[in-house]
Amino acid sequence: MNKKLIYVLEDEENIRHLIRYNLESSGFRVRCFETGSSLFSALEDAVCDLLLLDIMLPDTDGYEVLAKIRLDKRFCNMPVIMLTAKKEELDKILGLEMGSDDYITKPFSVREMTSRIKAVLRRASNNKVAADPVLPERIELMGIEILPVSHQVRKDGKRLPLSLKEYQLLEILMSAPGKVFTRDMLLDKIWGYEYIGETRTVDVHIRYLRRHLGDNGPDFKYIDTIRGLGYKFIDSPEASDV
Ligand code: CA
Numbered sequence: 001m002n003k004k005l006i007y008v009l010e011d012e013e014n015i016r017h018l019i020r021y022n023l024e025s026s027g028f029r030v031r032c033f034e035t036g037s038s039l040f041s042a043l044e045d046a047v048c049d050l051l052l053l054d055i056m057l058p059d060t061d062g063y064e065v066l067a068k069i070r071l072d073k074r075f076c077n078m079p080v081i082m083l084t085a086k087k088e089e090l091d092k093i094l095g096l097e098m099g100s101d102d103y104i105t106k107p108f109s110v111r112e113m114t115s116r117i118k119a120v121l122r123r124a125s126n127n128k129v130a131a132d133p134v135l136p137e138r139i140e141l142m143g144i145e146i147l148p149v150s151h152q153v154r155k156d157g158k159r160l161p162l163s164l165k166e167y168q169l170l171e172i173l174m175s176a177p178g179k180v181f182t183r184d185m186l187l188d189k190i191w192g193y194e195y196i197g198e199t200r201t202v203d204v205h206i207r208y209l210r211r212h213l214g215d216n217g218p219d220f221k222y223i224d225t226i227r228g229l230g231y232k233f234i235d236s237p238e239a240s241d242v
Contacts, residue, residue, distance in 0.1 A: 007048040008032045009039045022110040036060035050079045055089050070099045077151050079120045099163030139174050166209040177235030180226050
């Protein structure tokens with residue numbers, strides 16, 4: 001079986017060794033990097049299956065690296081797990097939802113790290129398998145265009161820097177305009193059954209997605225809130241009356 005390739009960007013040598021040792025014994029291939037620039041030159045040669053990304057780095061920081069990855073169509077769907085050392089960093093990740101797929105706080109147990117990595121990889125491959133056979137090449141509604149194959153979203157021709165989850169939410173909603181998706185349905189589809197969290201997570205991501213779309217309430221143009229139920233994509237102004 002093909003071993004998954006994990007890239008690790010972490011400037012602390014002992015943490016790099018700890019991660020490498022444990023991931024290699026769990027059957028992963030691992031490449032470690034100390035600087036953002038060395039990571040990006042490696043990505044030019046080969047994309048990895050998942051990136052473990054530290055925040056405090058000598059030449060850059062993890063947020064900048066993540067933003068750069070999400071804006072590059074070659075890497076934008078690469079699963080990323082952030083490593084945070086401080087409470088403020090965690091707050092920032094949660095607050096901005098920078099497009100990381102998960103986060104791990106230091107100090108972490110290697111068992112937790114390994115199981116989070118496996119969960120993110122499983123989700124990524126489930127999404128791929130589930131998405132491939134049914135998706136059209138392009139969906140366009142009300143000036144919003146999504147290209148499922150490359151996971152790109154454009155509004156009025158301008159590319160929007162959505163996180164993976166924001167993209168998935170939009171894709172699901174736009175694949176069936178007018179259909180109401182409950183929070184539980186969206187959680188299952190995007191976060192998967194193993195996700196232990198609250199349906200509020202969906203609301204938070206919808207809020208970020210609306211911000212990207214410039215969809216400001218109280219009268220939403222694109223994504224409608226169905227009180228007590230969930231969300232739907234409004235495919236035309238008339239459809240909002242349904
Ligand atoms: Ca560091």
